[in-house]
Amino acid sequence: MNRKVQKTLEFDKIKELLKQYAASRLGHSKADGLSPSVNYEEIVRMQEETDEAMTVLRVKGHAPLGGIFDIRPHVKRAQIGGMLSPQEFVQIASTVRASRKFKKFMEELLEDELNLPILEEKASQMITLSSLEQTIRQVVDENGEILDSASEALRSIRSQLRSNENRIREKLERMIRSSNAQKMLSDAIITIRNDRYVIPVKQEYRGHYGGIIHDQSSSGQTLFIEPEAIVQLNNQLSELRLKEQTEIEKILVELTVEVHTHSEDLLIIVEVLADIDFMFTKAKFGRSIKGTKPQINNERRMKLNKARHPLLSMEEAVANDIELGDDFTAIVITGPNTGGKTVTLKTIGLTTLMAQSGLPIPALDGSEVGVFQYVYADIGDEQSIEQSLSTFSSHMVNIVDILKQVDDKSLVLFDELGAGTDPQEGAALAISILDEVHQKDARVVATTHYPELKAYGYNRDGVVNASVEFDVETLSPTYKLLIGVPGRSNAFEISKRLGLQDGVIHRAKSYIGADTKEVENMIASLEDSRRQAEKEMREANEFLKQAEKMQRDMQKQMMEFYEKKDEMYEKAERKAAEVVDKAKEDAEQVIRDLRKMRQEKSAEVKEHELIQARKQLEGAAPVLEKSSSAKKNIKKTTREFKPGDEVKVLSFDQKGHLIERISNKEWQVQMGIMKMKVKESNLEFIQSKQKVETKPLATVKGKDYHVSLELDLRGERFETALSRVEKYIDDALLAGYPRVSIIHGKGTGALRQGVQEYLRNHRSVKKIRFGEASEGGTGVTIVEFK
Structure with a gap:
């Protein structure tokens, strides 16, 4: 790149x-x-x-x-x-x-x-x-010092070093604390020179201690002398330090070999x-930057949801929806300067580079970025003093290089294309350059303030106009990108807001051609329409979210209801069984008592009468249906399920139709107005789609037949349609539906009028109405039963 x-x-x-x-x-x-x-x-x-x-x-x-x-x-x-x-x-x-x-x-x-x-x-x-780490930790501490535990030899040498140093210090301590020390020493301290312990002795007493002079003060009045009494000890100390260094080098070499391994x-x-x-x-x-992972495609397609410029603070950056590569491959952003066109251009280019570098992009989830082999950009004032080039010339040098290399795998960004020269020639040149790049099937985004380019997007396939919104009330740009709406001049509105006389503005308007006025009015109308459409879309999305939430809540409540129903049913079964068992025990006791009385008192109670009474008691016990758990164990057919099959959902004891297979083990099932995912093991086959379709509606009797919630009459003859409506209403009433839909289409309106006239006169119809926009509008009649 x-x-x-x-x-x-x-x-x-x-x-x-x-x-x-x-x-x-x-x-x-x-x-x-x-x-x-x-x-x-x-x-x-x-x-x-x-x-x-x-x-x-x-x-x-x-x-x-x-x-x-x-x-x-x-x-x-x-x-x-x-x-x-x-x-x-x-x-x-x-x-x-x-x-x-x-x-x-x-x-x-x-x-x-x-x-x-x-x-x-x-x-x-x-x-x-871990073994290498532990070995190193035993040799070196966090500060890089060699530990005594590095080896037994090192431990022994350092022990001798400390012992020797203590002996030297003890001897020197006695010297500096003696009665003559205050007179002969410059200071009562022990110091080190050339790695040997010394004491500071005044010049005139240099012969008193003997030994070796290692250093002197800058004035020459103090000599740093190693007393003769500790020379031998210092020699031993030096030998031990040499041994220590040798041992350390040996340890480091061995550790280096371990690292090499x-x-x-x-x-x-x-x-x-x-x-x-x-x-x-x-x-x-x-x-x-609150970035997200973009979807990457190889079709040079871009779709950015609420994209922001990553180098601007989130409080300042305005988020824009940007699309390129599907319906259009070129965007021409027109409008006045300082409106945010360049920021939009850089956002597109920078987002592409970030995505192709594996970075999250500053846009919402679901954004998509294409892969470009080349990205070319002509942005900013590139006037070159060294080359004696004007702004226009420097831009043209850059553009010439781009035109030589651009191909169908390129993304090209032009800022203020054709600027810096005569407006008429600059606009013509800009159009020609855009045509050249567009013909090579490159993806191109260009900004310009030339009004001639406003018509460019309407005259070329695959090209769309865009602009950056300007708030006339606040006299400032909103930096919101409007794709499909060309930029318009706001000079008159701004001048009026700033106090310019109406007469001057009116006279200025008279100098503008009628065509220009019409274009500006059209653009203003487009902006108003777009704002209204965006508002309605936001409201529609909000309604959609609420509807989805209500559906989820209703599904949840329905599942809870069926689970509770099954639980209560099983509880009632157990309670009834307990009551019956208790009644049987009581009856058996009564029969035993009667037999005993017959034997004791020769009562006239015959055995066959007792047997008959017991049978009557058993017959009085309620016949209990299988519990929901037993229903789940019903042997299911081995037939392979197909979309459209009528099935029973065992856990809900409800009938429905298979819509589509979601996975190897799950289907989406329509049960009345509900759609839900159901495991295949929880389904029992009833009949295929063909059987349901060919079964005459007139013969439908009973609750087990599945009646659709809607009747489609489109394409039917008038008489046949009314006959089907009559039969369908009877079936829906038998099924116990509170509401159904009849689809008659819009057409000439004759079928709709006939159907509604029949429904108004039906004794069981409570109310009819046209469908909402989401239900089919005037092409559908909603029927509510009493």
């Missing part, structure tokens, strides 16, 4: 913002080198990577990416036999620890059943090097952590 275009569209500023969210120099470096891709599969992959990271941020709020360093130079030096420094080992251990923490973090996320295949794959590529794994860890850090860098940036 052209670097000049990236700079023109301010993509470099996006990268500067992006770098602020990197957790390491690795992520920072990747952000700095970011460039839009032109490969469709790669762009889709990058967007999926960013989306996974954004998912993690939404769920967890963060990702553990602290302590990552670029250890590749250290590992490579270890591979060629160089010895690493303690600080380099600290960075290696920290990076290994970061990889281990992230792998554990991923395990927790996967336990929560989050779908993160890319992050899961990357985490699996990293080998957990794991060098390949370490390099993989660095590469993977760099990718992960960059994924979360993009996600954090996307969160900061």
Whole structure:
């Protein structure tokens, strides 16, 4: 992608913002080198990577990416036999620890059943090097100091060093606390020169302590002398320090070899952590601009929902809906200066570059961006003093280069096309340039303030006019993009608001041709119509949301009702069974008592009469229907279901029709006015669509027949239609429907009039009305029964 275009569209500023969210120099470096891709599969992959990271941020709020360093130079030096420094080992251990923490973090996320295949794959590529990390931690602390625990030899040497230093300090402490010390020493302190312990002695007493002079003060009055009494101890101390250094080098060499052993794994860890850090860098940036993942297409199609310029604050930026590539491939934005045309142009270009770089875009969900091989832009004042070029000339130099390279895989952005020269010639040139680009099937968006280009969109297929709205009341642009409406001049309205005399304005209007006035009036009417349409669309969307919510609530309530009904039915069955069982026990007891009385008192009660009485008692018990749980166990037919089949939904004990298969195990079923998803195991086949259609309506008797909620009479003869209406009304009444719809169409109105006349005189019809707009309007009559 052209670097000049990236700079023109301010993509470099996006990268500067992006770098602020990197957790390491690795992520920072990747952000700095970011460039839009032109490969469709790669762009889709990058967007999926960013989306996974954004998912993690939404769920967890963060990702553990602290302590990552670029250890590749250290590992490579270890591979060629160089010895690493303690600080380099600290960075290696920290990076290994970061990889281990992230792998554990991923395990927790996967336990929560989050779908993160890319992050899961990357985490699996990293080998957990806990043993290497532990070895380094035993040798070097967080500050890069070698620990005593690095080796037994080092521990022993340092123990001797501390013992020797203590002995030296004790001897020197006795010297500086002696009675003569105050007279002979410049200061009663112990200091170090050339790694040897010394004391500050006055010049005149230099021979009193003997030993070696290591330094003197700037005035020469104080000498730093190593007393003869501790020379031998200092010599031993130097030898021990040399041994310590030798042992440390030995330890570091061995540790470097250990790093070399794991060098390949370490390099993989660095590469993977760099990718992960960059994924979360993009996600954090996307969160900061409230960005979303766009759908990527390879048809150079763009659809942005409420897109904002990402470099403007969300309070200042005006969101616009922008479409390009479906019904039209070119947009010409006309209107006065300072209206926001250039900002819209940059929003389109910058959003495209961001999407092709795998970044979230500042637009709402559902936005779509196409993949362009080339993006060309001629934006801003590019006057070149060095080349002695005017503004017009510099623009033309740029445009000439664009026209040489543009093809059908290009997105071209022109700002103030044809400006900087004679208006008539500039407008003609702008039209010709647009024609040239449009003929090559490139996607093009151009801004201009030439009124001649307002008609351009009406005379070319695939071209649409647009403008940026201007509020005459406040004398300021609203920056709202109006696609399909060309820009109009607001000079007269603005002048009037600012107090210019009506006579001057009226005289100015007289100088304008009638055609221009008509165009301006047409544009004003278009703007008013658009605003009204947008208002009505918002209201319609609000009604739609309310209707969908009511449907969901009703479905929920209906399901709860049927569940409660089944529960109450089963409870009633159990209660009835208990009552009957109790009655049987009481009756059996009475019969036993009667038998006993007959035996004792020879009562005239015959055995067959007792048997007959018992049978009558059993016959009095209510015959209980199968419970809902038993209904669910009805053996279902093995017939394959098809759309249109009449079925019974076992859990609701309701009949309906199959609309379409949703999955291998689910169907969408129409039950009365309700549509809902039902598992196939919960369905029982009744009859096929063909049987329902061919069954004569006149023979329908009884509640088990399914009657449609609407009757379609379109295409029927008048007499046949009335006959069908009569039969249908009878069927609907038998089915117990409170309301039905009769579709008669609009046509000449004869069929509609005849149907409504019949319905008004029907004894069971309570009310009739035309359908609402969502129900079919005047082509449908809604019938309500008494």
